[in-house]
Amino acid sequence: MSTKFDLNDDSVVVIVGSGAGGGTMANELAQKGVKCVVLEAGNKLTLDDIENDEWAMFSKISWLDKRFSAGGWHGAVNHPNLPAWIVKGLGGSTVHWAGVSIRFQEHEFKMRTTNGDVTGANVIDWPITLAELSPYYDKAELKMGTTGEVTGMPHLPWSADFKVLAEGARRIGYSKITAGPMSINSVERDDRPACQQIGFCMQGCKLGAKWSTLYTELPKAEATGNCEIRTNCMVLTIEHDKSGKVTGVVYADSAGTKQRQKARVVCVAGNSIESPRLLLNSASNMFPNGLANSSGQVGRNYMTHMTAGVYAVMPGEVHMNRGTAVAGIVRDEAHNDPKRGFVAGYTLEKLALGLGFLSAFLVPGPTGWGRKVSGALEKYKYMSGVWICGEDLPQEQNRIELHATEKDQYGLPAPVVYKTDHPNDTNMRNHAYQQMEKIYNSLGSTEIYNLPAYPASHNMGTNRMSEKARDGVLNKWGQSHDIKNLFVSDGSQFSSSGSPNPTLTIVALAIRQAEYLAKEMQQGNI
Amino acid sequence: MYNSPLQVGEPAVAGADFTRRRLLKSMMLVTAALALPALPPDAFAAPLSADQKTTLLRVARDIYPHDSLLDDAPYQAVIDAILVEAESSPTVADLLSKGVEDLEQRAQHIYKVNYTAISKPEEREGVLRSIELTDFFQKIKGGLLMGLYNNKALWPKFGYDGSSWETGGFIDKGFDKIDWF
Numbered sequence: 001m002s003t004k005f006d007l008n009d010d011s012v013v014v015i016v017g018s019g020a021g022g023g024t025m026a027n028e029l030a031q032k033g034v035k036c037v038v039l040e041a042g043n044k045l046t047l048d049d050i051e052n053d054e055w056a057m058f059s060k061i062s063w064l065d066k067r068f069s070a071g072g073w074h075g076a077v078n079h080p081n082l083p084a085w086i087v088k089g090l091g092g093s094t095v096h097w098a099g100v101s102i103r104f105q106e107h108e109f110k111m112r113t114t115n116g117d118v119t120g121a122n123v124i125d126w127p128i129t130l131a132e133l134s135p136y137y138d139k140a141e142l143k144m145g146t147t148g149e150v151t152g153m154p155h156l157p158w159s160a161d162f163k164v165l166a167e168g169a170r171r172i173g174y175s176k177i178t179a180g181p182m183s184i185n186s187v188e189r190d191d192r193p194a195c196q197q198i199g200f201c202m203q204g205c206k207l208g209a210k211w212s213t214l215y216t217e218l219p220k221a222e223a224t225g226n227c228e229i230r231t232n233c234m235v236l237t238i239e240h241d242k243s244g245k246v247t248g249v250v251y252a253d254s255a256g257t258k259q260r261q262k263a264r265v266v267c268v269a270g271n272s273i274e275s276p277r278l279l280l281n282s283a284s285n286m287f288p289n290g291l292a293n294s295s296g297q298v299g300r301n302y303m304t305h306m307t308a309g310v311y312a313v314m315p316g317e318v319h320m321n322r323g324t325a326v327a328g329i330v331r332d333e334a335h336n337d338p339k340r341g342f343v344a345g346y347t348l349e350k351l352a353l354g355l356g357f358l359s360a361f362l363v364p365g366p367t368g369w370g371r372k373v374s375g376a377l378e379k380y381k382y383m384s385g386v387w388i389c390g391e392d393l394p395q396e397q398n399r400i401e402l403h404a405t406e407k408d409q410y411g412l413p414a415p416v417v418y419k420t421d422h423p424n425d426t427n428m429r430n431h432a433y434q435q436m437e438k439i440y441n442s443l444g445s446t447e448i449y450n451l452p453a454y455p456a457s458h459n460m461g462t463n464r465m466s467e468k469a470r471d472g473v474l475n476k477w478g479q480s481h482d483i484k485n486l487f488v489s490d491g492s493q494f495s496s497s498g499s500p501n502p503t504l505t506i507v508a509l510a511i512r513q514a515e516y517l518a519k520e521m522q523q524g525n526i
Numbered sequence: 527m528y529n530s531p532l533q534v535g536e537p538a539v540a541g542a543d544f545t546r547r548r549l550l551k552s553m554m555l556v557t558a559a560l561a562l563p564a565l566p567p568d569a570f571a572a573p574l575s576a577d578q579k580t581t582l583l584r585v586a587r588d589i590y591p592h593d594s595l596l597d598d599a600p601y602q603a604v605i606d607a608i609l610v611e612a613e614s615s616p617t618v619a620d621l622l623s624k625g626v627e628d629l630e631q632r633a634q635h636i637y638k639v640n641y642t643a644i645s646k647p648e649e650r651e652g653v654l655r656s657i658e659l660t661d662f663f664q665k666i667k668g669g670l671l672m673g674l675y676n677n678k679a680l681w682p683k684f685g686y687d688g689s690s691w692e693t694g695g696f697i698d699k700g701f702d703k704i705d706w707f
Contacts, residue, residue, distance in 0.1 A: 051689065
């Protein structure tokens with residue numbers, strides 16, 4: 001079934017992007033009978049294209065258009081053109097994500113109320129609560145096949161590598177140690193097979209056991225006859241009329257030709273760098289600072305999570321590559337307790353790297369070489385490691401800006417991505433390094449490597465929701481405060497980063513937004 | 527249209543091979559070569575001498591030392607690939623000849639011998655640390671990162687299994703077995 005909509009059909013909802021936000025919007029709207037066109041910048045891969053090869057898949061799926069890293073984080077030097085590690089392709093970053101599906105905690109929607117004003121940060125409460133989002137978390141988990149109580153699907157079995165982390169965590173007194181929730185089938189479900197512990201989850205799941213919009217939401221949306229998906233179509237600008245309502249988008253099609261697709265509504269879901277960039281690149285006489293930007297907050301408050309890695313050589317063999325990439329989670333530090341020297345919390349997520357990535361990231365950048373590095377790599381099969389993922393405070397100066405002179409392949413100003421740690425991030429990271437040292441010491445390991453942040457896969461906050469229009473870009477439905485038929489449907493909506501990996505919350509928000517949007521369209525309000 | 531400088535129906539993509547070039551550049555930058563100003567290419571760069579090629583091999587072995595795990599072959603393969611590149615690229619040829627020359631000068635300055643004659647590995651590493659941010663060094667380091675650690679033929683030596691989907695993953699192959707604690 002391949003429905004086609006006319007370029008001049010101004011009754012459609014145009015969705016920019018096909019990842020967790022865009023892909024979910026497409027299916028939710030299409031199931032409700034709302035006609036939509038998905039414009040995806042990347043191309044379409046199938047499971048046949050997926051390899052168990054880190055660098056081969058890096059070059060196949062990564063977003064490698066011209067971008068610049070800036071600010072105080074090490075990546076401004078070590079990853080100057082790769083601020084973020086996300087996907088350009090159908091399914092977006094749901095091809096790459098590891099499947100971790102943790103809900104926000106109640107206080108994570110209320111960081112301003114919980115901790116008051118934090119110097120140097122731009123903290124607000126979300127305009128929604130956990131109670132309001134909970135039913136949509138349930139729907140998201142059922143949709144994605146998240147292991148746990150809602151689906152009744154058991155968590156995945158513990159790999160040897162996770163047993164190492166779990167045992168160390170237990171020895172230092174931790175108890176919140178689980179192999180889920182993960183949106184990876186532990187049993188056959190939704191016409192997708194059960195996980196075979198292949199590894200390489202983040203190179204695209206070869207089996208389709210891990211949820212991705214690529215082979216769930218998007219084909220289901222197409223099957224309704226209400227959704228057309230156009231790949232290799234990069235949206236360049238969003239257009240509006242004299243009243244300020246958006247009227248459609250101009251995009252470069254697969255042949256590089258500019259096309260104009262008219263629209264009744266535009267939903268932007270290009271991830272937290274491209275979404276604000278598109279709004280900024282759509283500046284007009286009427287909106288000289290970019291669309292939806294009366295607050296000046298478009299592109300601001302860029303959050304990546306406070307992240308780091310810790311890898312250690314164990315006294316016995318581990319073979320961390322054998323099994324799911326993120327085989328389990330420890331959540332004993334996920335609460336908010338300022339007595340630790342920082343507000344908010346973090347999780348410890350077991351993360352396996354292959355030899356290719358470990359060699360590049362153990363000591364990243366131009367100085368990562370020498371006998372210490374090569375010696376560690378010789379002990380690959382004894383290594384175990386985690387990814388630390390904690391709440392990152394919003395700061396106005398962490399932002400996406402348009403480069404003054406550098407252009408991308410479409411002739412549009414390239415994005416510059418500014419990121420500098422808040423002291424809270426630094427304190428939290430150091431706390432996590434100390435805890436990991438205790439965990440690995442307890443297992444008899446003394447050879448421990450602290451890794452700085454990778455290029456960010458969790459990108460959030462650059463079009464944030466806010467109660468008041470002056471504090472953010474979107475209302476509690478992800479609808480622009482300024483333009484009522486313009487929505488943002490991805491992680492750039494987040495008012496705060498929370499500590500959980502963002503995908504589950506993006507999907508829950510999209511289900512909720514689609515419900516609201518369909519109702520508003522039906523009632524003629526949009 | 528009130529806000530679009532763009533006209534539909536026009537080509538929007540600047541260069542056909544732009545994406546490929548960006549991709550290759552980004553791949554290199556993941557391994558993070560610093561963007562130092564390139565030396566002016568010398569069209570008449572002399573080919574490297576046998577001694578200079580020996581120095582390059584020593585440098586390669588010193589960047590990622592695996593004294594007992596790996597023989598010269600994988601290191602030599604990386605150096606050979608760069609030498610082949612230098613045959614058609616005056617820029618690369620120049621980078622290599624000037625890079626080796628500079629390295630030898632530093633070795634002579636500190637130890638009064640050629641680089642390969644510095645006997646202590648940590649002293650050779652010290653000399654290399656002084657040039658680690660140069661394009662010359664990063665060219666070799668980048669090649670090695672892929673040639674040693676992204677080299678499927680070498681993975682068994684490191685105890686890394688690589689691709690597993692063809693054989694059904696590890697679910698029935700002891701992915702959960704651990705016995706040392």
